[in-house]
Amino acid sequence: MAGLKIEGITHDWGARRALDKVTLAVEPGRFCALLGPNGAGKSTLFGLLTRLFVPQSGRIEVAGHDLSREPRAALAQMGVVFQSSTLDLDLTVRRNLLYFAALHGLSGQEAEHRTMAALERLGMAERAGERAGALNGGHRRRMEIARALIHRPKVLLLDEPTVGLDAASRAAIVSHVHDLAKEGLTVLWATHLVDEVHADDRLAVLHRGRILADGEAGEIGGDNLSARFLSMTKEAA
Amino acid sequence: MSIDTVSTAHPETERLPRARPFVALVAILQREALRFLGQKGRLVAALVRPLVWLFVFAAGFRAALGLSITPPYQTYVTYEIYIVPGLTGMILLFNGMQSSLSLVYDREMGSMRLLLTAPLPRWWLLFCRLLAGSFISILQAYAFLAIAWLYGIRFPWIGYIAALPALALAALMLGALGLLLSSLIRQLENFAGVMNFVIFPMFFLSSALYPLWKMAEASPFLRDLCEANPFTHAVELIRFALYAKGNLLAFGVTAGAFVLFASAAVWGYDPARGFTARKA
Numbered sequence: 449m450a451g452l453k454i455e456g457i458t459h460d461w462g463a464r465r466a467l468d469k470v471t472l473a474v475e476p477g478r479f480c481a482l483l484g485p486n487g488a489g490k491s492t493l494f495g496l497l498t499r500l501f502v503p504q505s506g507r508i509e510v511a512g513h514d515l516s517r518e519p520r521a522a523l524a525q526m527g528v529v530f531q532s533s534t535l536d537l538d539l540t541v542r543r544n545l546l547y548f549a550a551l552h553g554l555s556g557q558e559a560e561h562r563t564m565a566a567l568e569r570l571g572m573a574e575r576a577g578e579r580a581g582a583l584n585g586g587h588r589r590r591m592e593i594a595r596a597l598i599h600r601p602k603v604l605l606l607d608e609p610t611v612g613l614d615a616a617s618r619a620a621i622v623s624h625v626h627d628l629a630k631e632g633l634t635v636l637w638a639t640h641l642v643d644e645v646h647a648d649d650r651l652a653v654l655h656r657g658r659i660l661a662d663g664e665a666g667e668i669g670g671d672n673l674s675a676r677f678l679s680m681t682k683e684a685a
Numbered sequence: 686m687s688i689d690t691v692s693t694a695h696p697e698t699e700r701l702p703r704a705r706p707f708v709a710l711v712a713i714l715q716r717e718a719l720r721f722l723g724q725k726g727r728l729v730a731a732l733v734r735p736l737v738w739l740f741v742f743a744a745g746f747r748a749a750l751g752l753s754i755t756p757p758y759q760t761y762v763t764y765e766i767y768i769v770p771g772l773t774g775m776i777l778l779f780n781g782m783q784s785s786l787s788l789v790y791d792r793e794m795g796s797m798r799l800l801l802t803a804p805l806p807r808w809w810l811l812f813c814r815l816l817a818g819s820f821i822s823i824l825q826a827y828a829f830l831a832i833a834w835l836y837g838i839r840f841p842w843i844g845y846i847a848a849l850p851a852l853a854l855a856a857l858m859l860g861a862l863g864l865l866l867s868s869l870i871r872q873l874e875n876f877a878g879v880m881n882f883v884i885f886p887m888f889f890l891s892s893a894l895y896p897l898w899k900m901a902e903a904s905p906f907l908r909d910l911c912e913a914n915p916f917t918h919a920v921e922l923i924r925f926a927l928y929a930k931g932n933l934l935a936f937g938v939t940a941g942a943f944v945l946f947a948s949a950a951v952w953g954y955d956p957a958r959g960f961t962a963r964k965a
Contacts, residue, residue: 456730488724498798498801498802499801499956500798500800500801500802500956501956501957502957503957516759519804520804520805521804523802523803523804524800524804528798528799528802530799534796534798534799535796536716536720536796538719538723538724539716539719539720539723540718541839543719546712547715547716549710550708550709550711551709551800551803551805552710552804553705553708553709553801553804554708555708555711555712566770577954630710
């Protein structure tokens with residue numbers, strides 16, 4: 449399986465165990481929600497998945513590439529939308545995307561073409577010349593998703609991408625990323641908001657660094673995922 | 686709001702782009718240059734500090750400081766002439782620290798994460814960033830030298846060319862120090878400590894404002910500290926280069942300090958071993 453594989457990841461911050469033998473496998477073309485309250489270990493897991501630091505034990509495989517043995521091949525197959533915005537607000541939308549394209553080896557006509565195509569598809573072509581700082585939160589997030597897809601990754605990681613957005617923007621982005629999964633992209637979506645998870649999504653519940661449940665969201669949550677999630681995290685507390 | 690679907694379909698036969706180091710280098714240089722040009726006040730702010738030293742302090746100190754003939758000078762020089770290489774070094778020092786500040790800011794704001802997740806060796810990404818910062822430093826240093834020239838402080842024309850590699854090496858060394866510090870600083874608020882414990886001691890315990898023999902008259906110990914300070918050697922490298930002369934010791938210490946700081950910075954940013962691995 450060449451989606452995303454996380455096997456037995458354990459990571460400590462000093463004396464505190466942030467992740468405890470976390471194992472998760474997301475098959476290609478699947479939307480997997482990583483649901484956890486604040487402090488569950490989601491950001492630590494994203495730091496490890498994006499190789500900002502390496503796990504003390506366990507392994508991560510991205511589209512068939514071991515992240516510790518073939519980091520460059522693994523990172524080339526990965527698109528990331530971080531929780532905090534990583535846009536350069538002083539630069540234009542187009543420049544931001546071209547910069548990212550160049551970091552992934554795209555330049556010249558190819559980079560221009562893919563940048564403009566991504567912006568057009570997101571209905572943002574007319575904003576290409578605007579400063580990123582002039583965009584509202586929803587548009588910035590759309591732009592970051594478009595940017596994460598320029599190099600055509602196989603795995604898309606999003607760390608609480610709807611934080612701070614209004615309800616309409618949030619719903620649109622959730623629906624859009626679900627569509628991307630249907631087209632074959634492997635998606636790992638970290639959130640603490642139950643309403644972003646669809647019944648047929650893959651769901652992993654993370655709490656205090658441990659996976660409490662892993663399976664189809666509908667099966668885990670029954671007819672009330674919100675209540676189930678609350679009881680699970682309360683039980684484990 | 687509605688979002689049209691972005692197609693991500695890509696046949697297995699299609700070759701994924703390989704990350705190309707020099708494409709990334711050009712992009713990082715371009716980004717820094719655009720940011721620099723976009724922040725109009727940055728050049729002015731970078732030049733005000735050394736210009737105040739040159740126009741105000743140097744005028745006051747001229748009478749107080751008698752300078753003897755020491756290499757590379759072949760005749761008595763005014764204090765203004767003496768401190769121009771030191772003030773050029775000051776620009777590089779402050780800009781190196783400014784880069785460090787912006788790296789910490791980038792890390793807090795997230796754009797550093799974007800850079801570090803690019804499919805390229807981390808040392809190369811850091812080197813690109815270092816090179817970009819040094820490029821901006823050199824532009825500022827030449828802008829300062831141009832103003833000094835207009836003010837009447839002029840060096841042989843060949844000196845302006847010979848100064849380029851000296852400025853580049855000094856900027857790289859100080860930028861690498863900034864990079865190393867950015868891997869140590871956990872939060873932006875801690876940057877004030879860098880000002881107090883790194884920039885000021887480095888600047889004042891150097892030959893930027895007074896020759897070392899003058900310092901020795903006051904305290905041989907302080908002179909030894911100045912001698913051990915790599916910034917002293919960066920300033921001397923620039924001073925000699927502005928007269929198209931070489932200074933092997935200054936070159937050796939500056940180059941050695943660059944290698945040391947750059948290696949430590951790469952270690953500091955190593956995801957497995959460095960300081961970043963210990964951050965929550």
